[in-house]
Amino acid sequence: MATVKIRIDGQQVEAEEGSFLLPAIQEMGVEIPTLCYYKYATPYAACRMCVVEIWDKRKKNKVVTACNYPIAEGLEVLTHSPRVVAARRTNLEMLMSRCAPMPVLQEMGKKLGIEEPRWGWGTDTCILCGLCVRVCDEIVGARALGFASRGADRYVTTAFDGEADSCILCGACASICPTEHIQLEEADGRKIIHDEVTLGPNSAISVPFRQAVPNVPRIDPEYCIHFRTGGCTVCSQVCPKDCIHYDEQEKTEEIEVGTIVLATGFQDLDPEILKPYGYGKIPNVITAMEFERMNNAAGSTGGKIQLQNGAEPRSIAILHCIGSRDERHHPYCSRVCCMYGLKFAHLVKEKTEAEVYQLYIDLRAFGKGYEEFYQRILSEGVNVIRGKGTEVVRAGRGRAEEGDLLVRCEDTLAGVFREIPVDMVILCTALEAHSDAKETGRKFGVSIGADGWFIERHPKLGPVSTATDGVFLAGVCQGPKDIPDTVAQGGAAAAEAMSLMIRGEVEMDAACAVIDEEKCCGCRLCNDLCAYSAITFDEEKEVSVVNEALCKACGTCVAGCPSGSIKGLHFTDPQIYAEIEGILS
Amino acid sequence: MPSSSMSEGMMAKPKLALYWAASCGGCEIAVLDTELKVLEIADFFDIIFWPCALDFKYDDVRAMEDKSITLTLFNGAIRNSENYEIAKLLRQKSVVMCAFGSCASDGGIPALANLKSKEEILQYVYHDSPSTTNPENVRPETAHQVAEGTLRLPEMWNTVRSLGQVVDVDYIIPGCPPQPDQISIVVDAVVDILKNGKPLPPKGTVLGADVRTCCDECDRKKDVKKIKQFVRPHEVVADPEVCLLEQGILCMGPATRAGCGGKCVNAGVPCRGCYGQPANVKDQGAKMASAIGGVLDTDDPKEIEELVATIPDMAGTFYRFSMSESLLRRRQG
Numbered sequence: 001m002a003t004v005k006i007r008i009d010g011q012q013v014e015a016e017e018g019s020f021l022l023p024a025i026q027e028m029g030v031e032i033p034t035l036c037y038y039k040y041a042t043p044y045a046a047c048r049m050c051v052v053e054i055w056d057k058r059k060k061n062k063v064v065t066a067c068n069y070p071i072a073e074g075l076e077v078l079t080h081s082p083r084v085v086a087a088r089r090t091n092l093e094m095l096m097s098r099c100a101p102m103p104v105l106q107e108m109g110k111k112l113g114i115e116e117p118r119w120g121w122g123t124d125t126c127i128l129c130g131l132c133v134r135v136c137d138e139i140v141g142a143r144a145l146g147f148a149s150r151g152a153d154r155y156v157t158t159a160f161d162g163e164a165d166s167c168i169l170c171g172a173c174a175s176i177c178p179t180e181h182i183q184l185e186e187a188d189g190r191k192i193i194h195d196e197v198t199l200g201p202n203s204a205i206s207v208p209f210r211q212a213v214p215n216v217p218r219i220d221p222e223y224c225i226h227f228r229t230g231g232c233t234v235c236s237q238v239c240p241k242d243c244i245h246y247d248e249q250e251k252t253e254e255i256e257v258g259t260i261v262l263a264t265g266f267q268d269l270d271p272e273i274l275k276p277y278g279y280g281k282i283p284n285v286i287t288a289m290e291f292e293r294m295n296n297a298a299g300s301t302g303g304k305i306q307l308q309n310g311a312e313p314r315s316i317a318i319l320h321c322i323g324s325r326d327e328r329h330h331p332y333c334s335r336v337c338c339m340y341g342l343k344f345a346h347l348v349k350e351k352t353e354a355e356v357y358q359l360y361i362d363l364r365a366f367g368k369g370y371e372e373f374y375q376r377i378l379s380e381g382v383n384v385i386r387g388k389g390t391e392v393v394r395a396g397r398g399r400a401e402e403g404d405l406l407v408r409c410e411d412t413l414a415g416v417f418r419e420i421p422v423d424m425v426i427l428c429t430a431l432e433a434h435s436d437a438k439e440t441g442r443k444f445g446v447s448i449g450a451d452g453w454f455i456e457r458h459p460k461l462g463p464v465s466t467a468t469d470g471v472f473l474a475g476v477c478q479g480p481k482d483i484p485d486t487v488a489q490g491g492a493a494a495a496e497a498m499s500l501m502i503r504g505e506v507e508m509d510a511a512c513a514v515i516d517e518e519k520c521c522g523c524r525l526c527n528d529l530c531a532y533s534a535i536t537f538d539e540e541k542e543v544s545v546v547n548e549a550l551c552k553a554c555g556t557c558v559a560g561c562p563s564g565s566i567k568g569l570h571f572t573d574p575q576i577y578a579e580i581e582g583i584l585s
Numbered sequence: 586m587p588s589s590s591m592s593e594g595m596m597a598k599p600k601l602a603l604y605w606a607a608s609c610g611g612c613e614i615a616v617l618d619t620e621l622k623v624l625e626i627a628d629f630f631d632i633i634f635w636p637c638a639l640d641f642k643y644d645d646v647r648a649m650e651d652k653s654i655t656l657t658l659f660n661g662a663i664r665n666s667e668n669y670e671i672a673k674l675l676r677q678k679s680v681v682m683c684a685f686g687s688c689a690s691d692g693g694i695p696a697l698a699n700l701k702s703k704e705e706i707l708q709y710v711y712h713d714s715p716s717t718t719n720p721e722n723v724r725p726e727t728a729h730q731v732a733e734g735t736l737r738l739p740e741m742w743n744t745v746r747s748l749g750q751v752v753d754v755d756y757i758i759p760g761c762p763p764q765p766d767q768i769s770i771v772v773d774a775v776v777d778i779l780k781n782g783k784p785l786p787p788k789g790t791v792l793g794a795d796v797r798t799c800c801d802e803c804d805r806k807k808d809v810k811k812i813k814q815f816v817r818p819h820e821v822v823a824d825p826e827v828c829l830l831e832q833g834i835l836c837m838g839p840a841t842r843a844g845c846g847g848k849c850v851n852a853g854v855p856c857r858g859c860y861g862q863p864a865n866v867k868d869q870g871a872k873m874a875s876a877i878g879g880v881l882d883t884d885d886p887k888e889i890e891e892l893v894a895t896i897p898d899m900a901g902t903f904y905r906f907s908m909s910e911s912l913l914r915r916r917q918g
Contacts, residue, residue: 518796518797521797521798521799521839523798524807526876526879527810528811529879560879561872562840562863563839563863564862564865573865
């Protein structure tokens, strides 16, 4: 398309021939009122608010809608001439007389000097601009909406006024409607869709969280309209850098490295398995991680501590040791809960008027400055009760005045059984090893302890290294620890890795397994046997090969080789037989 | 040891003896199965003892001078006193004593009887087996009085032994039976030694076989193994391209000496292990069991137990041919 010259309000501009007039005017910074216009949908000229006065090539003067008038050479445009303003006023007044006094029309009327329409306000909330219909058709691709009837009876609806099977519940119609005629409601009639405590993003394209690396938005294909209907693509049209490609796929990259630091972290115990606490059943029973998210200024409540109905809680119970120090789940102490529990109490006291109860077995404020923090919490008036919270129930009618929930516990210091009325319960769930830690460990030649955490080479003398040379551990994947300990271990692991890399070479034990190439038949029975992934298969020679740098001389493959082709250099079969014979003789 | 006497034997035709002890006779058939080669053998050697094919008496052998037989190919395990007596006799009369076939070299199928005692076997065969009719409860005797005098039968031993466990053996030719092409190769080598004075291989050498294992002769594609379930060959239609073991069919190939040419595995039947343990292996069955233990696709002790339970007849699978020579040798007690 050729570029042509036109004049807008006396100013000469260049624009693309055949493109519509409205974007060119808006680009100049001139404000034009619109109701039915959306840049990414086909213009429809329904609201007729964008009218402008033009003189075409043949000097013919007329008033046209800018949104769908094609640009041609020599076009002259006036955007705010008296004729234009008069037309807009009339058009708006007619819309007003059809509709109930809605903010969007009142606002527009104020700008054009109309307080009350001459013919009085109407009652409808739809202006029949058809924007929702076009968006559903062209952008979403669901084609769930359309117009029904003719003339004065015309209205927007679904097919046969029924529940639309093709609707994908994206909510685009409601969000695009200029008059808020379309409203979203949950099917069961609840007004608030309370998702404040979900950890993930709840829009289709977003930066996962503020500190994300890399700090770029990503598309959630589960919510993205494009991945559901093939339509939309608004984000890629908006992006000035052309960064959005829908056909990009996850890919696996192979990187050759000399050392590896495993920092795979932990997963939260799923409290739904602990039935007495009612997580997932009773509202306002949340996990510590969810509370943390709620507290975050970037979280969905903007850092406000609130209940599901949006109200501020009157009292909160923080239950320690949920799944930790519990023979039925994890016998170990998760180490971080005591201190973050105290921090939560402090935050609640700071942000709300709520009463806070800490229910603990033992308070382990062992770190630097921790005991002092505990003392500070006590002075802030937090109720600290020694006794594990055992059950959460909905409060009966008589008790609901003080709190919607009841937390039951035995106060072991006072020697009484308590039922504490609260509005919110925070469960300090156990830190546990990732469910796939075993696979990860196998991949990297790191063993797993009975509690699921990776095992370090030596609890005191090798706390960051592992049985596999060049593989180091950092953070909770090795066992529960708090942030200072994690940072320290991470530093140590990095330093150990660096010290290997700087030297550029490693010293190895002479003891290792070797495969006799002449005898190996390539059956590959040993390939998956090695705990240190030291055995690979040479496709060309069709024999298995031991990587001597990785071999720990454990002898598993020596015993497992059915053809006797693998020899443990430090303990050969004849040596061992000779020893046995010596002992038995 | 044998070289000087062997070259002396060059004056006349070299003498060949073949004998069967506790054996099925398959090894004898294998010798005949060498086709035209058997004529060459008959031409080159003077066959002085071959009870299966020619009429000789033990006394003929007893009458020979010591070391007058150039080569004895001895097949079959040592199951009874007769086997033992003839093994000793042939050893005394032969320059080179060769264990021929799985039974002579490792005990073979007869040695699976070592999982029972002699008493249990006689009890079952003469009394308990469903097809037995023995109203007078007769048991085999070693001596029986008749009018003409005393009849004698050899005595069955409690334990089946390999030839090497009762006499000194110079060479081993494995296989059940040794493959005819391998027999031809060995014969050619012997002829070459006797005619051209080539040096003998070191004592104890395994002849007519290879250093690697059966897997080496198997054309199937081998990958990393993770066994989820053991099946028997008739229970599945095996993929003809893929390693049988990977398909859960217990194949002894990895723990069996090469030499047969991979006949079974390439025909879709798992290796039974007849060529015996590979060079570096002392106990074929234990090695295979140990290797299988490493590739079961589970870490759960209960699942492992269930999976192992699907292996049919563990001793018969892992030790089908090698019971006598294994570390187990026999069931104790």
